[in-house]
Amino acid sequence: MFGLFKSDPLKALKKQYSQKLExxxxxxxxxxxxxxxxxxxxxxxxxxxxxxxxAETK
Structure with missing residues (x-):
């Protein structure tokens, strides 16, 4: 239940990655x-x- 409010580090890294590419x-x-x-x-x-x-999550 409380995992709902945790930020996903993978999602944040993907966002930073796309910003850097742009x-x-x-x-x-x-x-x-x-x-x-x-x-x-x-x-x-x-x-x-x-x-x-x-790779760690799989």
């Missing part, structure tokens, strides 16, 4: 290649964490 897309469109590379690297780190959590 920021990276905008940086690339604006010609900021270094910013794009940095944001892409950060999103890849988040993706690895997401995969790790998904």
């Amino acid at each position: 920021e990276a897309m905008h940086a690339q469109r604006n010609g900021d290649i270094r910013g794009y590379a940095k944001l892409t690297e950060e999103s890849e780190t988040l993706y690895k964490e997401i995969q790790k959590l998904e």
